Amino acid sequence: MIYLVGAGPGDPDLLTVKALRVLEKADVVLCDRLISAEVMACINPRATLIDVGKEEGQQCEKQRQIIPLLLYYGARHETVVRLKSGDPMVFARGGEELADLLDAGCEVEVVPGISSALAAPELAGIPLTYREVARSFAIVTGHGRDGLLQDWTAYARIDTLIILMGVKHRAEIAARLIAAGRNAGQPIAFIERASTPNERRVYATLGQVAEGMVEAEAPAVWIAGEVVGLSLGLSMTKPPSGAQRI
Ligand SMILES: C[S@@+](CC[C@H](N)C(=O)[O-])C[C@H]1O[C@@H](n2cnc3c(N)ncnc32)[C@H](O)[C@@H]1O
Structure with a gap:
């Protein structure tokens, strides 16, 4: 299962219960630039962390790598998380990533976050x-x-x-x-x-x-x-x- 998860604005107390549960059992997490250190600390310590945060000027290149990485890890692990700041569908390309993953035949679940x-x-x-x-x-x-x-x-x-x-x-x-x-x-x-x-x-x-x-x-x-x-x-x-x- 690939989860598109919203991390909320930064305070870990503002994670949803579902987001926290998914992070605690994650095998692999691909995360964005604005995720706070406190939220990162909630991730399963044994999970593989991949930083796909985009600095200005490298957005397109980084974005192109994300779906292949999700497909690669999704085929090998039970719980793969694409972690985005705030809500994954608010100015975060969550919709585009969902469309690509569904096209590729993946099982995907969206976990909304507090934008x-x-x-x-x-x-x-x-x-x-x-x-x-x-x-x-x-x-x-x-x-x-x-x-x-x-x-x-x-x-x-x-x-x-x-x-x-x-x-x-x-x-x-x-x-x-x-x-x-x-x-x-x-x-x-x-x-x-x-x-x-x-x-x-x-x-x-x-x-x-x-x-x-x-x-x-x-x-x-x-x-x-x-x-x-x-x-x-x-x-x-x-x-x-x-x-x-x-
Ligand atoms: C690429 S958008 C991602 C929005 C995110 N998906 C959301 O729902 O909050 C990045 C922008 O979100 C806003 N943002 C995200 N986290 C923030 C925070 N903790 N405090 C203030 N603004 C924030 C800023 O305007 C920032 O430039």
């Missing part, structure tokens, strides 16, 4: 929907295979916008969202390395991001919407670590 897109705002006390404030949310990539998305018109109208991989092009994305009609005064947050000991939260407005005034570091989830302004996270018992307001 950073949901975990990062929620851990900071930012709800994605809130009565009379936000009725819709969307998760979008700030940097796809084809580069920066050019037309942000559709996303300008979504109440809560969650942007993954958006740090590098943040000023340009913010400017495009404002040009498409999103309010420049809208509160935003960048949550870096959510759920890890190095988590940092940066609060500002969309206009400040467009003006290049906001420093943020990848990996981060960027949330734009009135829900950020509810500031529930600031009143939570555990104060946000490293929270910084511009």
